[in-house]
Amino acid sequence: MPHTKRRRLVTTVVAVSLGATALAACGSSDDSKADSGPVNLTFWSWAPGMDKVVDLWNRGQGKKDQITVTFKKQASGDTLVTKILTAHKAKSGPDLVQAEYQALPTLVSNGAVADIAKEIGDARSDFADGVWQQVTLGTDAVYAVPQDIGPMMFYYRADLFKKYGLTVPTTWDEFAGTARALKKKAPDVDLTTFSANDSGLFAGLAQQAGAKWWTTSGDKWKVAIDDAATQKVARFWGGLVKEGAIDNQPMYTPAWNKALDTGKQIAWVSAVWAPGTLTTAAPDTKGKWAMAPLPQWSASENVTGSWGGSSTAVTTDSKHQAAAAEFAAWLNTDGDALNALAKESGIYPAATNAQTSGAFTSPPEYFSNQADFYTEAAKIAKTTAPSAWGPNVNVAYTSFNDAFGAAAKNKSDFVTALRTMQDATVADMKKQGFEVSR
Amino acid sequence: MSSLAVRKTAPAAGTTPGTAQGPPLRRRVALLPTITLLLGAVYTLLPVAWVVIASTKSGSELFSTFTFLPGTGFAGNLKDLNAYRDGIYWRWMGNSALYAGLGALLSTGVSAVSGYALATYRFKGREPIFNVLLAGVLMPPIILAVPQYLLLAKAGLADSYLSVLLPQVLSPYGVYLSRVYATAAVPSDVVEAGRMDGAGEWRIFTRIAMPMMIPGMVTVFLFQFVAVWNNFLLPYIMLSDDEKFPLTLGLYTLLAQGSNQPALYTLVITGAFLAVLPLIALFLVIQRFWSLDLLSGAVKS
Numbered sequence: 001m002p003h004t005k006r007r008r009l010v011t012t013v014v015a016v017s018l019g020a021t022a023l024a025a026c027g028s029s030d031d032s033k034a035d036s037g038p039v040n041l042t043f044w045s046w047a048p049g050m051d052k053v054v055d056l057w058n059r060g061q062g063k064k065d066q067i068t069v070t071f072k073k074q075a076s077g078d079t080l081v082t083k084i085l086t087a088h089k090a091k092s093g094p095d096l097v098q099a100e101y102q103a104l105p106t107l108v109s110n111g112a113v114a115d116i117a118k119e120i121g122d123a124r125s126d127f128a129d130g131v132w133q134q135v136t137l138g139t140d141a142v143y144a145v146p147q148d149i150g151p152m153m154f155y156y157r158a159d160l161f162k163k164y165g166l167t168v169p170t171t172w173d174e175f176a177g178t179a180r181a182l183k184k185k186a187p188d189v190d191l192t193t194f195s196a197n198d199s200g201l202f203a204g205l206a207q208q209a210g211a212k213w214w215t216t217s218g219d220k221w222k223v224a225i226d227d228a229a230t231q232k233v234a235r236f237w238g239g240l241v242k243e244g245a246i247d248n249q250p251m252y253t254p255a256w257n258k259a260l261d262t263g264k265q266i267a268w269v270s271a272v273w274a275p276g277t278l279t280t281a282a283p284d285t286k287g288k289w290a291m292a293p294l295p296q297w298s299a300s301e302n303v304t305g306s307w308g309g310s311s312t313a314v315t316t317d318s319k320h321q322a323a324a325a326e327f328a329a330w331l332n333t334d335g336d337a338l339n340a341l342a343k344e345s346g347i348y349p350a351a352t353n354a355q356t357s358g359a360f361t362s363p364p365e366y367f368s369n370q371a372d373f374y375t376e377a378a379k380i381a382k383t384t385a386p387s388a389w390g391p392n393v394n395v396a397y398t399s400f401n402d403a404f405g406a407a408a409k410n411k412s413d414f415v416t417a418l419r420t421m422q423d424a425t426v427a428d429m430k431k432q433g434f435e436v437s438r
Numbered sequence: 439m440s441s442l443a444v445r446k447t448a449p450a451a452g453t454t455p456g457t458a459q460g461p462p463l464r465r466r467v468a469l470l471p472t473i474t475l476l477l478g479a480v481y482t483l484l485p486v487a488w489v490v491i492a493s494t495k496s497g498s499e500l501f502s503t504f505t506f507l508p509g510t511g512f513a514g515n516l517k518d519l520n521a522y523r524d525g526i527y528w529r530w531m532g533n534s535a536l537y538a539g540l541g542a543l544l545s546t547g548v549s550a551v552s553g554y555a556l557a558t559y560r561f562k563g564r565e566p567i568f569n570v571l572l573a574g575v576l577m578p579p580i581i582l583a584v585p586q587y588l589l590l591a592k593a594g595l596a597d598s599y600l601s602v603l604l605p606q607v608l609s610p611y612g613v614y615l616s617r618v619y620a621t622a623a624v625p626s627d628v629v630e631a632g633r634m635d636g637a638g639e640w641r642i643f644t645r646i647a648m649p650m651m652i653p654g655m656v657t658v659f660l661f662q663f664v665a666v667w668n669n670f671l672l673p674y675i676m677l678s679d680d681e682k683f684p685l686t687l688g689l690y691t692l693l694a695q696g697s698n699q700p701a702l703y704t705l706v707i708t709g710a711f712l713a714v715l716p717l718i719a720l721f722l723v724i725q726r727f728w729s730l731d732l733l734s735g736a737v738k739s
Contacts, residue, residue, distance in 0.1 A: 044678060048695055051523075073680040075687075075694035086584060086675060090591030094678065257501040280703070283498040 038066040045098035046076035049344025095318035102393040109391040113313040115141035119325035146350035150271035150308030158290040179245040193247035196404035199397035204305030214390025226422040238414025271307040275364035399424035493711040515708040530688035542662035553616020574610030601676040619654030
């Protein structure tokens with residue numbers, strides 16, 4: 001999602017004010033998990049159509065178990081995390097929240113989401129290891145149930161690739177070669193752009209290269225945003241931008257939409273949800289695009305990163321954590337629920353079985369020309385590299401937007417920008433009182 | 439050379455200086471302000487024009503056709519907006535009208551009473567109270583949003599209509615404006631005369647002072663109405679139920695739908711366009727109260 005200025009402003013303002021009202025108030029956990037009689041739960045989520053899925057629960061399983069869920073639609077993104085934390089300070093948070101994977105460590109370190117390892121039963125078996133690891137944060141606890149994932153893929157204009165005589169790159173070296181070859185054949189056409197306005201993309205690319213930005217050892221955090229793997233990725237894209245082989249304009253702008261729609265940019269490194277974005281960004285080129293696995297760093301590898309995706313977490317404010325966990329597990333593992341989620345909310349499910357059944361037996365409308373779209377997608381999803389998120393992803397992301405935004409615009413050194421991002425992240429963690437080892 | 443100089447100086451020295459030099463001179467003086475004002479008008483109206491034109495474009499036209507070329511999708515956009523989650527947009531519109539209308543009305547009432555009291559009565563602590571209020575004017579309301587949330591959550595009022603209405607009722611700026619206006623518009627002679635005739639203080643305020651303060655109160659009402667109508671952060675923090683959202687917040691949720699969903703640009707733009715209309719209507723209707731009493735006074739001096 002585009003990280004708008006306004007959203008960032010709101011986040012900053014709320015964060016600053018929150019800091020002013022003292023972070024000292026620690027959560028006192030009273031054990032009122034025992035449920036008896038009818039239970040009412042509130043659920044904050046931004047997924048469109050989630051009300052219909054919640055209805056399904058309230059009419060079926062929920063009615064049987066006397067658990068009624070009220071859905072309250074929210075706006076997605078960093079601001080929601082801040083809002084949850086604000087509500088948590090006042091002990092008036094909802095019972096269930098939708099949380100992006102990279103936001104979970106922030107919520108956990110603020111004591112806002114509960115460990116539901118005991119309550120969710122055998123839900124674990126429905127998910128791939130890499131996905132599950134994102135909700136356990138590598139511990140024995142379980143902080144959420146995975147909902148949707150965003151395995152990254154390579155999208156390209158099949159017709160224009162043919163026209164310019166290009167082949168689909170399978171390694172990043174080939175990718176660079178393709179970009180250069182295209183520049184030679186059609187100087188005013190770009191293969192793609194390096195956009196610095198969505199940090200999720202860069203994080204996913206680094207993840208594919210094997211980067212682990214946040215790790216813990218003992219009580220200490222280790223921040224490795226400028227590790228060798230990420231430097232490799234930064235150098236690669238920085239080089240392409242510098243030599244002019246690809247564009248340096250941001251994504252999600254009207255100009256970008258136009259470039260995609262008119263064939264001025266003929267490829268996009270994106271994730272499984274790209275069909276939805278392309279439908280509005282490039283409506284005239286429907287049926288002309290194709291999807292392929294992400295190029296690899298070496299021909300023998302087969303990994304991808306993830307960009308986006310979210311989970312359902314139970315808050316520590318909830319007085320009915322067991323009931324809430326039951327709903328979270330149902331929502332993300334039950335066949336009917338996942339089918340409804342796919343149909344109403346357009347999500348790509350994290351649960352492995354759901355990726356090839358129901359709504360995913362036929363390709364998305366925009367990709368009607370690629371019949372095996374979702375079979376391919378499920379295969380790619382299995383190769384997702386594990387991710388490692390930390391407690392201040394938002395700070396790292398903001399720093400990315402600023403440093404890489406400037407670097408892309410000036411075509412300057414990306415590795416320097418990466419160092420800025422590392423330093424800003426470490427400084428913020430220390431300020432927040434985390435122990436950081438280097 | 440010399441003839442030119444003569445011709446030039448002749449009229450100035452002659453009988454009708456105004457006809458020859460007056461008009462060009464006056465026009466040159468007026469040119470700069472006019473250009474400045476025109477630039478200002480273009481600067482403020484261009485985005486409005488963009489919204490108006492963009493709201494007529496269908497999803498496929500929005501980013502592909504020329505920016506200021508009207509599209510063909512206005513009816514379709516309206517229909518989509520109307521259909522989105524069973525017309526929740528109109529509910530947001532109603533909520534905004536409630537928050538802004540009732541909030542501004544209450545706020546104007548409170549401001550008028552307190553402004554009048556601060557202006558007419560001399561009592562201990564009047565200046566400190568006024569100075570604290572002045573400090574409140576300097577305090578951006580954004581800073582107060584989170585503490586207000588924590589307070590109202592403690593009172594069990596979070597996520598209710600009251601949680602958005604209450605914090606907006608006391609507007610330091612409104613009180614300040616009312617005091618300044620009351621000082622200027624309500625002469626102490628008139629208040630004294632009322633007392634002499636045996637009217638109670640409340641009667642003096644409602645029957646004599648308030649009519650004189652109406653232009654000032656209209657200003658406070660408009661300021662407050664626009665401020666609440668455009669407010670984002672306070673309702674954002676207070677409300678979690680989108681049935682209670684005002685327009686600003688509702689439209690924001692349409693934009694931030696998560697990464698797997700395209701942002702509903704056409705709906706947001708059409709919604710923003712419709713959201714401006716009530717404000718324009720309000721200004722046009724209320725404008726006439728403004729100039730009404732500015733020149734007329736109760737006492738001749």
